[in-house]
Amino acid sequence: MTLKNKSIIAALLSLIIPGAGQLYKKAYKRAGALFLLTASAFVTVLWYQHKEWWFAAILIWLWVVLDAYQFPKNSITVLPILLWLVMAYGIGWQVTEMDPTAIFRNQERASIILKPMLRPDFTRPRTESLTSYVDIQVPCSPTPPLAERTNGNGIKMSVSPNCANLNEYVTLNVTGFWPEYPATMEWHSPIGAKSIHEEFQINPDGNGTLLFQVKPIVNIAAPDQTLPQMHRIVVIQSKPLGGIDISETGGHILRGIYETLSVALLATLIGAILAIPFSFLAARNLMSSNPIMRIIYVLTRTVLNIVRSVESLIMAIIFVVIVGLGTFPGMLAITLHTIAALGKLYSEVIEGIDSGPIEAIRATGANWLQVVRYGVIPQIIPSFMALTIYRWDINVRSSTIIGFVGGGGIGFYLYQWILLQDYRSVSASFISIAIVVMLLDFFSARLREQIR
Amino acid sequence: MLRVEHLTKVYPNGTVALKDVSFEVPDGEFLVVIGLSGSGKSTLLRCINRLIDPTEGKIFLDDQEITSANSTELRHIRRKIGMIFQQFNLVKRSTVLTNTLNGRLGYANPFLSLLGIWPQADKDMAMAALNRVGIADKAKNRADALSGGQQQRVGISRALMQEPRIILADEPVASLDPVLAHSILQYLEQMNKTDRVTVICSLHFLDLVHRYGTHVIGLKDGMKVFEGAPSEIDRARFKAIYGEEAQEVRATALE
Structure with missing residues (x-):
């Protein structure tokens, strides 16, 4: 068959x-590559x-x-590769709904989240x-x-x-509070639902009087509105002491960071x-x-590779289902990922x-354990330690986020605050996480330098 | 007296490294083994302290058969045979002192040595050994901080710690320049002459063979093709052992 005929058959095929x-022309690799190229293009277009x-x-x-x-x-x-790439990136642009101006269009919404973040x-x-x-x-x-206590x-x-x-209107009389400070x-x-909320003044003798209306809202959750029930009127008076204290959020953050570090450790x-x-079983030379x-x-x-390829966040979801919410499932997930x-x-x-x-130590007449102690361990320990510290560094990062799926730690609080749109707390936790990770980065790098 | 009888080693992949090699080494001899890379020199040396188990043949140290020794006996034999390597084979991350003390493991209390505890006598001995090879000031340095020549001297001090009867030196100077080569071989010569240690050393350079050897064995393709005094080795014999093509490469060594 002439080359020309062969070529026509090939073209038709x-x-x-x-x-x-x-x-047909026995260019197997080329055939496979071109088939995949064309097929993927058509899958994108049709499917x-x-x-x-x-x-x-x-x-x-x-x-x-x-x-x-x-x-x-x-x-x-x-030519075809260029066409394919243009198509792939073009579709990529469409799929990611690329819209850079959106970042600057929504100034109002941006200020809702960014302003509290500054405080x-x-x-x-x-x-x-x-x-x-x-x-x-x-x-x-x-x-x-008697309503008296x-x-x-x-x-x-x-x-x-x-x-x-x-x-109805009622009158509240109080005595024995700090003079001349407001009370709430x-x-x-x-x-336990808090409904009415009013401020009043305490006079120089430490007494105060407040006339207020018992609004229907106080009984809104009652199953039977006509049934008499005991409600509680609480009066709180506070005065500044000077200096600053850790806020409630600050306390949650400290606790969250503490949990996070414990999980990682x-x-x-x-x-x-x-x-x-596992490492011994996965070492080719042994x-x-x-x-x-x-x-x-x-x-x-194979098992190590598979386990390693599953993000610890996803493992945490599984463990949360198995053992329930808390720091334990987060720890399990990170542990498993660390092993792999x-x-x-x-x-x-x-x-x-x-x-x-x-070989040299065996030649001195050392026994097996001595060979391991003096020939093997000095060779592997420094690298093992450096890798472990590096891993600890990574684990702190992942344990900050593991709380998002219920794995405990700072992430758990952070997720709540995001849902509650409490952006001042969100900002405080961002800053804390950043500080912890930066400190850790610094010290783990220092430690690893020492070991090398 | 070390006696090697009909030694044969066939590796699992079928390579015949040694074929029916026999010889005797009287106490106090400086035996040089010559031969091309792959001629079986390293295998021969490693069969003597059984880092490699020979396929056939026997090796006797005095009247004790090394080849049939059980593991305890073998360790007792090994601690009397020091070994020096081309690549020094130091534990790079350990200190020079620890590397030297490693030579004492065959004598040390097995339990205490695992904890890293060494008797003062061993430490003193190690410092003395380092002093003898002139690097006592490097005792606390990591082994990989030393130059090649210094590392080989640590290798020698490690062998000294064994208070050896025999030293096996597997191309001890092949990784060093000629000046360093002499300084290292002079330490071996000194041990050979003053301590009456038998030395079995593989070398490549004819001038070194003439200078240090008292007896020479030539290996080619795993077979002993020469045995005699260093003075019997001339250009022609060397060429026979190393092959025709070696002539050019070895020219400088022959002068």
């Missing part, structure tokens, strides 16, 4: 199935419904036909407070109990009348210890003496071990 012509790109797919196919005709004379390979909620002015309460019946029964500090509170129906009255329903230690046996060992080697490697990651890294250290010193 490639017109039916892209790459078939190249296959993912990006019809505006059909011309690119068709042009690529036509080029493949032309190539089948001309082969082994080279056609310009860069991270870490501290508050130090204050001390006085508080007391009195219980009152709502609505009135025929014989209401004196607490251990001599603060006396009374309400007249002794009970109230909705929308809070109404707590039987289920424990996960790294347990992970590192458990990684050691596991190549017979076929069974080689199978164990391949299996261990360190197992592989350790095994590479073992593979890089120098057999010379081991």
Whole structure:
């Protein structure tokens, strides 16, 4: 058959199935590559419904036909690849809904989140407070109990009348508070819901009076509005002490960071210890003496690779389902990921071990344990430690985020604050996380330098 | 007296490294083994302290058979045989002192040595050994901080710690320049002459063979092709052992 006839057949074959012509001309790799190129273009256009790109797919196919005709004379390979890339990036642009101006368009929304961020909620002015309460019946029964109470500090509170129906006015009388400081009255329903909230002044004698209306809201959650129940009137008075205190959020952050660091520390230690046996099984130089060992080697490697490729955040979701919310599932997830990651890294250290010193120490008449102690351990320990510290560094980062799926630590609080749109707290936790990670980065780098 | 009888080593991949090699080494001899790379020199030396188990043949140290020794006996034999390597084979991250003390492991209390505790006598001995090779001031340095010549001297002090009867030196100067080569071989010569240590050393350069050897064995393709006095080795013999093509490469060594 003449070359020309052969080329026509090849071109026709490639017109039916892209790459078939190249296959016919025995250019197997080229056939496979061109088939994949054309097929992926058509999958994108047809399956993912990006019809505006059909011309690119068709042009690529036509080029493949032309190539089948001309082969082994080279056609310009860069053409279809360029077309394919233009299509891929074009679709990428559409799929990611690229809209850079959106960053600058929504200034109002940006200020909602960014302004509080400039005032991270870490501290508050130090204050001390006085508080007391009195219980009152709502609505009135025929014989209401006396609405009067004196607490251990001599603060006396009374309400007249002794009970109230909705929308009625009552008078609160208090004595024994700090003179000339404002006080706050809070109404707590039987289920603890705070409803009415009013401020009033305490006079120079430490007494105060507040007339207020019992609004219907106090009974809104009651199953039976006519049933008399005991509500609580709480009065809080606070005065600045000077200086600053850690705010409630600050306390949560400190606790969260503490949990996060503990999770990372424990996960790294347990992970590192458990990684050691796996690393020996995954070291090629130790596991190549017979076929069974080689199978164990391949299996261990494969399992480590699979476990390592699953993000610890995803493992945490699974463990949260199994053991429940809290720091424990987060720790389990990070531990598992650490075992896989360190197992592989350790095994590479073992593979890089120098057999010379081991031979030399055997030659001195040392026993097996002495060979391990003086020939093997000095070679692997520094690298093991450096890798473990590096891993601890990574683990602190991942344990900050693991709380997002219920794994505990600072991430758990952060996630709540994001949902509550409490951006001052969010900002405070961002800053704390950044500080912790930066400090850790610094010290782990220093430590690793020392070990080398 | 070391006696090697009909030694043969076939590696699992089928390579025949040694074929029926026999010789005797009287106490106090400086035996030089010459031969091309791959001629079986390293295998021969490693069979003597059984870092490699020979396939056939026997090796006797005095009247004790090394080749049939059990593991305890073997360790007792090994501690009497010091070994020096081309690549020095020091534990790079350990200190010079620790590397030297490693030579004492065969004598040390197995338990205490695992904890890294060494008797003062061993430490003094190690410092004396380092002093003898002139690097006592480097005792606290890491081994990889030393130059090649210094590392080989640590290798010698490690062998000294064994109070050896025999020293096996596997191309001890092949990684060093000619000046350093002489200084290292002079230490071996000194041990050979003053301490009456038998030295079995593989070398490549004819001038070194003439200068240090008291007896020479030539290996080619795993077979002993020459045995005699260093003075019997001339250009022609050397060429026979190293092959025709070696002539050019070895020209300088021959002058």
